[in-house]
Amino acid sequence: MKKRFKVKGMTCSACQTHVYKAVSKLDGVSDVNVSLLTNTMDVEISDDNKIDEINKAVKNAGYESCILDEENKKEENNEFSDDETKRMLKRLISSLILLIPLVYISMGYMMGWNIFGLDKNPLIVALILMIISFIIMLINRAFFISGFKALIHGGANMDTLVALGSGVAFIYSMVILFIMAYYRNNDHLLMQYGMNLTFETAGMVPTLITIGKTLEAYSKGKTTNALKALMDLKPKEGTVIRDGREIKVLAKDIKIDDIFIVRPGESFPVDGIIIEGLSSVDESALTGESMPVDKNIGDNVFTATINQNGILKCKSTSVGDDTSLSKIIKMVYDANQSKAKISKLADKVSGIFVPIVITIAIIGFICWMIIGNNVNLDINESTLTYSINRAVMVLVISCPCALGLATPVAIMVGSGISAKNGILFKNAIAIEETGKGNFIVLDKTGTITIGKPIVTDIYSIIDKKEFISISGSLESNSNHPLAKAILEYSKKMIIIKLIY
Numbered sequence: 466m467k468k469r470f471k472v473k474g475m476t477c478s479a480c481q482t483h484v485y486k487a488v489s490k491l492d493g494v495s496d497v498n499v500s501l502l503t504n505t506m507d508v509e510i511s512d513d514n515k516i517d518e519i520n521k522a523v524k525n526a527g528y529e530s531c532i533l534d535e536e537n538k539k540e541e542n543n544e545f546s547d548d549e550t551k552r553m554l555k556r557l558i559s560s561l562i563l564l565i566p567l568v569y570i571s572m573g574y575m576m577g578w579n580i581f582g583l584d585k586n587p588l589i590v591a592l593i594l595m596i597i598s599f600i601i602m603l604i605n606r607a608f609f610i611s612g613f614k615a616l617i618h619g620g621a622n623m624d625t626l627v628a629l630g631s632g633v634a635f636i637y638s639m640v641i642l643f644i645m646a647y648y649r650n651n652d653h654l655l656m657q658y659g660m661n662l663t664f665e666t667a668g669m670v671p672t673l674i675t676i677g678k679t680l681e682a683y684s685k686g687k688t689t690n691a692l693k694a695l696m697d698l699k700p701k702e703g704t705v706i707r708d709g710r711e712i713k714v715l716a717k718d719i720k721i722d723d724i725f726i727v728r729p730g731e732s733f734p735v736d737g738i739i740i741e742g743l744s745s746v747d748e749s750a751l752t753g754e755s756m757p758v759d760k761n762i763g764d765n766v767f768t769a770t771i772n773q774n775g776i777l778k779c780k781s782t783s784v785g786d787d788t789s790l791s792k793i794i795k796m797v798y799d800a801n802q803s804k805a806k807i808s809k810l811a812d813k814v815s816g817i818f819v820p821i822v823i824t825i826a827i828i829g830f831i832c833w834m835i836i837g838n839n840v841n842l843d844i845n846e847s848t849l850t851y852s853i854n855r856a857v858m859v860l861v862i863s864c865p866c867a868l869g870l871a872t873p874v875a876i877m878v879g880s881g882i883s884a885k886n887g888i889l890f891k892n893a894i895a896i897e898e899t900g901k902g903n904f905i906v907l908d909k910t911g912t913i914t915i916g917k918p919i920v921t922d923i924y925s926i927i928d929k930k931e932f933i934s935i936s937g938s939l940e941s942n943s944n945h946p947l948a949k950a951i952l953e954y955s956k957k958m959i960i961i962k963l964i965y
Contacts, residue, residue, distance in 0.1 A: 468516065470506040472499065474528035476611050476678075477623035479819050483615065487526035488519055506530065527618035553679040559604050560672040567597045571665040587659035588649055591642050594664035598638075602631060605671035621819040627674050629823070630860035635667035637853050661850040666857060696794060698750055698769040703727075703734030706778075723781045727772045729944070736783035739764050745945060747771040751789060755917055757946055774944050797889055822859065830856035918946050920954035933958050 475481055481501045488508060489497045496509035508519060516532050523530040571594055602609070612628030615621055641658050648654040700716050706724045716734040719725060727733055729744070745757040748770045757773050760766065766779055768788040785791065833852035879896045883889065890896045925932040937955030940948035 467507055467509050469533045470508065470530045471533055472504050472506050472523060472528055472530045474611060475501055475504055479622035483526050484523055484528055487522045491518060491522055525618065527614045550682040553675065553682045556604055557675045557679045560601050560675055563597050563601050564668055564672045567594060567668045568665055570594060587655040588645050591645055591659060591662055594662060595642060598635060598664040598668035601668040602635065602671060605675055608671050621823060623819065625819060626822060626860045627671055630857045631667045631670040633853060634663040634857050638662045638664045638667065661847060698790060700732040700734045700769065717785065719781055719784050721781055721784055725779055725781060727777045727779065729772055729774055732769055732771050733766050734768065735781045736767050736788045737779035737781045739766060739777055739779050741778035742775050744775040744777050745773040747773055751793065793889065826856040826859040829859055918950040920950055
């Protein structure tokens with residue numbers, strides 16, 4: 466059986482890989498699919514007793530998970546909310562507001578700019594830079610919590626690079642600050658050590674990465690709107706007949722074999738079969754065909770389609786997650802969950818990416834410490850400062866999780882935009898293969914036309930004006946699509962006649 470879990474704490478594809486490895490090695494687990502974009506995990510398990518074991522494995526990996534079932538369905542319905550973008554935007558704005566004076570004072574001190582007389586006391590400058598950078602790091606503490614938490618649990622992620630890059634720069638500057646405090650009466654040493662402060666790096670690293678994270682959150686929020694739109698198609702309530710009376714009930718409370726009534730303009734709350742009435746139904750929400758379909762007794766009707774004309778009495782055949790619309794939503798959701806071939810390759814690389822980057826940064830630091838005295842260094846920059854800066858550069862440049870995020874975001878963008886336009890993909894592989902196609906064959910005219918009937922030509926044995934007037938009068942009380950086309954043409958001809 467397949468169970469869906471909500472996973473909290475994942476921030477990059479390395480996190481996704483750690484969760485996957487932690488769960489996939491458990492006995493009784495046959496298939497695991499972890500989605501970074503929706504922060505969910507689908508697990509194929511042998512029995513429900515494995516749920517607690519899975520949650521424990523995820524927790525041991527440094528993350529949190531809970532089963533998504535009927536009891537917390539509300540949380541599942543909110544999984545596509547765009548609250549993350551708002552939170553990230555607030556973090557970004559706060560960080561940028563503080564980063565501006567941090568950079569100005571830091572660069573101004575070194576370049577001899579006017580920094581309100583603070584340049585006369587390097588120790589005061591250092592203290593101000595420390596306070597501002599610490600506040601920026603506090604605002605972006607999520608990087609440090611996630612990064613070091615993952616490191617403690619044996620798996621570094623992209624946040625680990627951010628935390629190390631910013632943390633090393635801050636700690637090194639703190640050491641310099643204590644040295645400056647020790648030599649507070651020596652102006653020459655104060656000035657020299659003040660040039661080696663890297664507080665601006667400690668504040669700038671998380672701020673720059675927050676820009677990327679905000680853009681990522683925005684992309685995810687926009688592309689999940691298509692799934693939200695599909696979910697919003699579900700009618701909230703319907704009219705059923707119970708004990709001989711018509712009553713309004715929630716759509717989720719309608720049971721199989723219940724008799725329900727749908728009036729013109731209303732949506733069908735569940736799938737069913739017509740037992741009384743005659744009408745036409747707009748099924749464009751499901752099929753993409755704009756032309757309404759004529760329905761009679763014995764015909765099937767589907768959730769979210771719209772009754773056009775007469776009153777229909779139906780008997781429910783599929784409810785809840787078994788309706789056609791629910792299956793379509795699940796199919797689109799699974800397409801976002803599935804992985805393309807290139808995405809699987811990116812996941813494999815990202816799983817070893819972070820340890821390799823950290824190793825390169827350490828090797829780079831050691832190498833510059835060894836050969837530092839033989840290169841042309843700035844007179845005010847020590848070998849240690851130069852080496853630390855180069856190690857931090859390696860960590861910072863590698864921070865953006867483009868490798869593991871670009872591909873799944875592209876899949877979700879493609880799936881989301883296509884779903885918004887009525888085109889549904891079964892999985893990510895289908896989307897990837899579609900991009901390789903040179904031509905496309907369509908079997909639905911409504912897919913490439915407006916799907917709305919219009920009058921183009923008139924052939925009549927009587928006067929055309931008289932024919933238009935008679936046909937318009939005959940169709941004036943009908944809501945059929947063809948009748949509407951005739952009425953629109955008739956009205957247009959009358960307007961033209963009045964003008965001319």
